[in-house]
Amino acid sequence: MAKQRKVKFLEKAMKLFAEKGYHATSIQDIVEAWGISKGAFYHHFSSKEELMFEIVKYHLEKLLTPFMDAKPEGWSDKEWLTQQLTMQLEGIVSQKDFFQMMMAEQLPKINADIQRYLFAQRARVFNWYCQRLMDIYGEKVEKYVLDVAAMLNGILREYIFYMMFDPSMFRAEAIARFIVRRMDAIVAHFDADEEPVLKEEAIRCFTEIAEQEQHERKAQIIAGIGRLKEQVSALAVDKKTHHQLHAALDTLEAEFANEQATPREYVVKGILLYIESQRIQPLSEAVASLTELVHEYMTHHHR
Template sequence: MADERKVQFIETAMKLFAEKGYYSTSIQDIVDAWGISKGAFYHHFSSKEDLMLAIIQHHFEKMMESFTVIPQDSGSEKERFIQQIAAHFANMHEHKEFLQMMMTEQIPKISSDIHLYLLKQRAYIFSWYCDRLIEVYGTEVERYVFDVATMLNGMIRQYMFCFFLQPSKLHAEEVARFLVRRLDAIIASFSHEEAPILNKEMVEPLIEMEEKERCVLQEKISARIAHMQKKILSLSLDKKIQHELHAALDTLEAELMNEESAPREYVVQGILLYIENRHLPLLADDLAALRKDIEQYRKTNNRWERSKWKKH
């Protein structure tokens, strides 16, 4: 199914769930709205639960993009942070029906996969808050960063609810600046004698969840690259080309797995384009799958997400 058509299916189904409720919407309702047969539905999704997971993934990924699309040259780190929070609030209107669905359904109870995905999203956003707070406020906040990230998360969630109820009465940038001024005051109020409430040990489950997913994707990418290298050696190619393709994949793996620095976009994309331009039909599906895995890895890897991966 083409990506554009899949998005159309997801959006149509999401509107049905928002209007009728997840449990009141049948697969027949969905296929009628899509204009396809039930057989075609099961070709694309294994179940209604699988469709709901696809809807949630699609919208969460779109919403999280609002944190990262602000250019690096938009002022100080604090100003960029304000603009990121404002963009997140402004993004509410586009996803109003999705948020309505999330508020009215007991989404985590639909399936264990959905429950796990939502937990991962919470871990991801909490980690992102911690990283950005340290980038904005420096060592001043490090000791209390888990407490401040928790307070920031609570404030943003509540104001998001207010935006949902009264979108015309709130201005995204005004609210973002208001919240960051509150953060300034909170951070300035800490004394050296005051111990933080939350420490690394207490938030370890969230940190471990994100790290575990990253490691699983690393292993998946490494296995994918090894499979492609093995296939390259089996193809009837010039030995020099085989060697160059094999070496290119080695370089790609090293770039992605480097723990010391963020993957460089021009290296990653350059290698993928180099392989693609060889026009090897037997590698086309593997290359497409590798691109998909790398994109997923990018979304779970803070070292890429914060700044160095995005094009500006």
């Protein structure tokens, strides 16, 4: 499924779930909204649960990827945190229907994959808060960073709750600046002999889930490379093209199969761009799917 078309399908399905409720929406309702047959639906999604999982991934990646970008040159750590929190608040309000649906439908209960994914994203965001707090406050916050990250998360969630009701009453940037100033006060007022409440063992379950998700994503990438190799072998192209495509895929596979080193982003992106540049139509869908998986892996790995 072409990426642009897939996005339209996911957004239409999300609106149906938001309006009618997940359980009350049938696959027939979905295919009628999409203007396709049930057979076409099952070509792309094995079930309604898988469709919901794709909707969740699409909306959360849309929210999380931009505000986890690298700090622009010349920006202070505190100013960059403020802007990223602003983007997070604005992103949630702009996807209001999805987040309200997510809360109403209790998505973790739909299936184990969605539950694990949501837990992994929670760990991803929490870890990101910890890193940003350490960048700003250094040794002052190190002992209490888990507690401060938990407070930051809790404060944000409460303001998001009010913004959902009437976004026009609030400015995301003003809230973000207000919250960051509160972080300054919190970090400045720990007693020297005060013990943190949250320690590593308290959040280990979230860390382990995030690590497991990355392991599974890597396995999916390797499986996708294997499928591409089979498709390349079946292509009616000259020997030189066969050899070059197989060599490229072997190199890509080695990047992800090496447990001792992180896949090199420039190598991975270069190989995918090379394969895509060949414009071999029978490979286009598999290449697009693999590129999406690799993008998700690299985004999660570096944040």
